[in-house]
Amino acid sequence: METLIETRNLKKYFSSPKGTLHAVDDVNIKINAGHTIGIVGESGCGKSTLGRVLLHLTDSTSGQIFYRGEDITDVPPEKMSALRQKMQIIFQDPYSSVDPRMYIEKLIGEALRNFSKAERQKKTLELMDLVGIPRRLIYSYPHELDGGLRQRVVIARALALDPEFVVCDEPVSALDVSIQAQILNLLNELQRAKNLTYMFITHDLSVVRYVSDEICVMYLGQVIEHCATKELFAHPMHPYTNALLSAVPVPRLSDKPLHREIIHGEVTSPINPPAGCRFVGRCPYASDECAAPQPLAEVTPGHYVACCKAAGVNQ
Numbered sequence: 001m002e003t004l005i006e007t008r009n010l011k012k013y014f015s016s017p018k019g020t021l022h023a024v025d026d027v028n029i030k031i032n033a034g035h036t037i038g039i040v041g042e043s044g045c046g047k048s049t050l051g052r053v054l055l056h057l058t059d060s061t062s063g064q065i066f067y068r069g070e071d072i073t074d075v076p077p078e079k080m081s082a083l084r085q086k087m088q089i090i091f092q093d094p095y096s097s098v099d100p101r102m103y104i105e106k107l108i109g110e111a112l113r114n115f116s117k118a119e120r121q122k123k124t125l126e127l128m129d130l131v132g133i134p135r136r137l138i139y140s141y142p143h144e145l146d147g148g149l150r151q152r153v154v155i156a157r158a159l160a161l162d163p164e165f166v167v168c169d170e171p172v173s174a175l176d177v178s179i180q181a182q183i184l185n186l187l188n189e190l191q192r193a194k195n196l197t198y199m200f201i202t203h204d205l206s207v208v209r210y211v212s213d214e215i216c217v218m219y220l221g222q223v224i225e226h227c228a229t230k231e232l233f234a235h236p237m238h239p240y241t242n243a244l245l246s247a248v249p250v251p252r253l254s255d256k257p258l259h260r261e262i263i264h265g266e267v268t269s270p271i272n273p274p275a276g277c278r279f280v281g282r283c284p285y286a287s288d289e290c291a292a293p294q295p296l297a298e299v300t301p302g303h304y305v306a307c308c309k310a311a312g313v314n315q
Helices: 047-054 077-083 104-112 117-131 147-158 177-194 205-211 229-234 239-246
Strands: 003-016 019-027 030-032 036-040 062-067 087-090 165-169 197-202 214-219 222-228 297-300 303-305
Touching: 003 047, 003 197, 019 047, 019 222, 030 197, 036 047, 036 205, 047 087, 047 165, 047 197, 087 147, 104 117, 104 147, 117 147, 117 177, 147 177, 177 205, 197 205, 205 229, 214 229, 214 239, 222 229, 222 239
Parallel strands: 036 197, 036 214, 087 165, 165 197
Antiparallel strands: 003 019, 003 030, 003 062, 214 222, 222 303, 297 303
């Protein structure tokens, strides 16, 4: 498979009065063309920062980013401007990511400034058809649309320049459940039709299971488990992943209590974190070994885990 996006030892640190916040810390991932990689984890783990760093919306601190094998970590602004046509983002909140003073034609056509007026309107109508927005709404303002239609506007705008790679930053978290399903189905259909590559950022494991080919679990800026989606749900190996999956509601006919992995303890501060495992203070399997760095290692074929106890966690 062709690798579209790759990171090597990618880091993003923020300075604060209390020290250095490690938002993204030594992340190595590969995203294959035409596939979806899910990035999951609780709020504050660095998911959105990772997506923004890949698109150069936020500068990296160190490490490398490759696009189709080319190092784009420090490309000049004029070259990055051309690359942005191939790399887009769908933001989390369809309410705040559009200008309330612009109607749909202008919102979607914002990226088509180099087109003539006739070409711009034609392309806008094609995009509206593509994402399922009725043409009669072309002169409607955002406040006249429901959340689902607003998110379709955001998706159409992201696709205006025919990108190859799209970061979906929790694109359904602000929507009702019934609307979520419509948007997820739309994203899947667009991927098949246009061979799009997605990075799908979410904290909802049910959503990521539906849309992703593979999953990275993040905890305090680090990828702690990475494998195919089916493998992760069948054989979670990191204690944190195991606890996340055990918290997912499961419909059952039996009234027999389910075993749940409960995470105790306080979250380690991402400011000046220790060198060892960042989950150690909350892990039921913690031992002295966990004070040493826990690199991401292949435990079984294609299944990478950053934990010295990985093999025995879910047995």
